[in-house]
Structures are given as structure tokens and as C-alpha cells.
Amino acid sequence: MARCAIFASGGGSNFQSLIDKKKEGKLTVDLSVLIVNNSGAGAVKRAEDNDIPVLHCAPSHFETEAAYTRQLDEHLKKFDVEYIALAGYMKKLPSEIVARFRNRIMNIHPGLLPAFGGKGMYGSRVHKAVLEFGAKISGITIHFVDEEYDHGPVIFQDTVPVKDDDTPDTLAARVLKLEHASYWKVVDAVCNKRVKVEGRRVFGTI
Numbered sequence: 600m601a602r603c604a605i606f607a608s609g610g611g612s613n614f615q616s617l618i619d620k621k622k623e624g625k626l627t628v629d630l631s632v633l634i635v636n637n638s639g640a641g642a643v644k645r646a647e648d649n650d651i652p653v654l655h656c657a658p659s660h661f662e663t664e665a666a667y668t669r670q671l672d673e674h675l676k677k678f679d680v681e682y683i684a685l686a687g688y689m690k691k692l693p694s695e696i697v698a699r700f701r702n703r704i705m706n707i708h709p710g711l712l713p714a715f716g717g718k719g720m721y722g723s724r725v726h727k728a729v730l731e732f733g734a735k736i737s738g739i740t741i742h743f744v745d746e747e748y749d750h751g752p753v754i755f756q757d758t759v760p761v762k763d764d765d766t767p768d769t770l771a772a773r774v775l776k777l778e779h780a781s782y783w784k785v786v787d788a789v790c791n792k793r794v795k796v797e798g799r800r801v802f803g804t805i
């Protein structure tokens with residue numbers, strides 16, 4: 600089974616949805632290790648409850664970016680990681696790691712890229728921007744990670760309606776539900792090599 604590391608910084612509900620689908624036998628990927636940059640992340644307990652090893656590795660622990668990169672790389676090698684799924688991970692991955700795992704690192708964004716993305720566009724900021732712009736649909740984008748924020752090849756997108764009485768919170772809840780229904784399918788398809796990448800275009804059935 601392909602070995603996938605999960606990176607998270609927060610509550611980890613997307614991580615939990617991967618754990619749940621794995622338990623149901625629908626996700627056929629080994630969730631090999633959880634890497635967090637913040638030991639207080641809710642995702643840590645979810646890993647512990649499910650016997651998934653946890654590593655705490657933050658750029659601030661190191662004097663240089665190179666030392667951080669080296670440590671991260673060692674962790675990934677130690678667990679024979681082949682794929683990475685970012686699940687609410689708030690740090691930019693070092694470019695060496697991005698290059699080594701080209702088209703093998705996935706991220707989920709709670710909006711329809713290329714709108715409402717980029718540095719600083721995360722969490723409720725995305726939903727607030729969608730509402731302020733007056734968009735009638737929002738949704739999710741699952742993409743490969745490249746050297747720019749929210750920029751790599753798009754693997755999967757799906758939409759939700761924006762309702763007249765939405766607040767950032769109600770919209771976030773609708774989008775999050777879609778995230779949970781979708782991320783595992785993409786992780787399964789990518790890790791089981793059912794998608795093919797040609798330039799920015801990703802082909803394959805999710």
C-alpha cells in the first residue's frame with residue numbers, strides 16, 4: 600500500500616475523514632505518519648487515538664531553513680513516505696521537499712482557485728472574501744503543491760451554492776462537508792496512481 604504522510608496544523612477534521620475512510624476500507628492508502636508544526640494541533644489526538652505516529656517539526660525549531668529541511672527530509676525517509684497530503688497545514692513546505700515530491704503532495708483549499716487563494720487566504724478569510732465579492736458559488740480545490748501558494752496543478756474541484764443568508768461560518772460548514780466527502784477520493788486516486796499529470800493538466804477519474 601502506498602505510504603502517505605499527513606501534515607496538519609489545526610483541528611484535523613480532514614485528517615479524521617481520511618482515517619474514517621481508511622477504517623471503512625474505502626481509502627486504500629497507508630496513513631504512515633502525522634507531521635505537525637504545532638504540538639497543540641487537534642489532529643495530534645486523532646492520530647494518537649488511531650495509532651498513527653506523530654512528529655512535531657516546525658521551522659522555528661531550527662536556526663536555518665536548511666536545517667529544518669534536512670530534518671523534515673529525514674522524517675519522511677524514516678517513514679518511507681511516498682506521498683504527502685496537506686490537511687490544514689499552515690506552513691509553506693521547503694522547495695527541496697516540493698521538488699523531491701513533485702506531483703506527489705496534495706493540498707485542499709476551501710475555495711475555487713485561482714480565485715480567493717494565495718498567501719494569507721485561508722480559513723474564514725476565504726469565505727469572507729467570497730461573500731464580499733458576491734460570488735454565487737464557492738467550493739473546493741484539491742491540487743498538487745508547487746513552489747507558490749495555492750498554485751499547483753488542479754486535481755479536483757467541486758462547488759457548493761452560496762446562499763443569500765450565508766455568513767462566513769455557514770458557508771465554511773457547507774464547504775467543509777464537501778471537503779470531507781472528496782479529499783479521501785483524491786488521496787486514494789493519486790496514491791494508487793490513477794491520475795496522470797501533463798504540465799498543469801491532471802487526468803484521471805476521481
Ligand code: GRF
Nearest residue numbers: 609610611612613687707709
Ligand atoms: C480546511 O478548510 C482546508 O480546506 C484548509 O484548512 C482547513 C483545515 O480544516 N486547507 P481541518 O483542520 O481539516 O478541520
